[in-house]
Amino acid sequence: MVSSTGKSLKAFFIEIGGMTAFMMRFFRYFLLPPYEFAEIRKHMEELGVKTLPIVSVTGFLIGFVLALQSHPILARFGAESVLPAMVALSVIRELGPVLTALIFAGRVSSGIGAELGSMRVTEQIDAMEVSAIDPFKFLVVTRIIACTMILPLLTMYVNFIALIGSYVSILLLQAMSLQLYTGEIIQAIGFVDLLPAVAKTFFFGFIVGLVGSFKGFNAEKGTEGVGKASTSSVVVSSLLILIMDSVLVKISLIIWPI
């Protein structure tokens, strides 16, 4: 029991060490030419197409349910009028970024893990290396950059859709003009709500790209290697996103107290 805990603890630290080295390698490489702009754009488009349907539905439903749930609670305190502001703040500050990131991790991190894992297992990565084309630069750096850049855009889109969802939900409860709704939101939301929330999504995107690439690039031989790379990427990147979120929220509250 003790020794098996010790062993898995050791494996855990080896994993952390490996991932840190992988991340350092990214930072060493990503400023060096050649810049694979076409490849980055291709990945961004693919990631967008892959995740847009699911985040649209999720975003709408989050906004819808949040308004539905909050309405009776606020009514209990006679504060229904703050409903739009409350929903908007919850979505923009926390729910939008984190839920989008978790969905993104589920879809994308596993996809990258499987893709690079199967390239590793079928010797495509070796083939690239032997052709004097750096596979880390071509495959990994481009994917990490694409994830880091696309997630903030996706999050802003999800926020927008969620606010539509909440408006629809409110309309089912009471009459409210769109003007009033947007007016309330704009008044409630300030720079300190938007900036840190958007900023943290860059970190989340980076985590998803990094973990998926790390798992795939270092996949073990055989088909199980690919499966393992794919599932463990989702688990690890989701966990890291939540940890990172707590840390960043704490930091941003220190810098910009409400």
Next chain:
Amino acid sequence: MANLIIDIQNVSKSFGDFTVLDGVSVKVHEGENLVVFGKSGTGKSVLLKCLVGLLEPDQGNIEVYGQSVLKMKKKEMDAYRKNLGFLFQSAALYDSMTVRENLEFPLRKNFKFSEEEIRAKAERALQMVDLSHAIDKMPSELSGGMRKRVGLARSIITEPKIMLYDEPTTGLDPITTKEISKLIRNLQQELKMTSIIVTHDMICAQIIADRAIVLHKGKVVIEGSLNELISSNNPFLINFFSPDIIEETNGEIDGF
């Protein structure tokens, strides 16, 4: 005698406790085709991977053009690899690219050819392996033998000075095998390529071998011309090269 191009000196390689190569020495001279025979699992692919720096030997040295592969810096390694073609046993085609993109990839990344030149080279390389009709297909749509031939076209497209073929004709019918073998011969003669060819295929070996070695239990057990190997009295070689003789200990085959 022609210049020494590849000089593998006493190379050993183990995975954990499992010794695959145990002091292998091989020399290949300029313009020569060296065929490597050996039973499955003796480390032929491992030897080729050590030669291109994908695997690192535990012991020994590997020199190419007099330069140690083990000590090359990244720049030197890149320059060396740009001048080298490697046909993987698994073909290792890029799944996400069409056949054309697979072929054009090394040209676009490593050389400065014009768009027309790149397209023409890809078409010509594919013609050589008789697969012009497959140019817009994805690798997943190809048969095993077709993948092998695309892999071959991709590795020769840059006209490298050194070619390493890992079982170039496995999975091909006898007619295609002859054509591919002749292609390898022609490339050697036209481009003065220096090649190592891993194969089990006697048709292929007869067409391309200038010299051959047999790898067994991690060692080079014999080296010579193909005829010398075939006419040797060594019981292992008799077993290896004669289709009609099977070692008596193979009880399972007696039933036939």
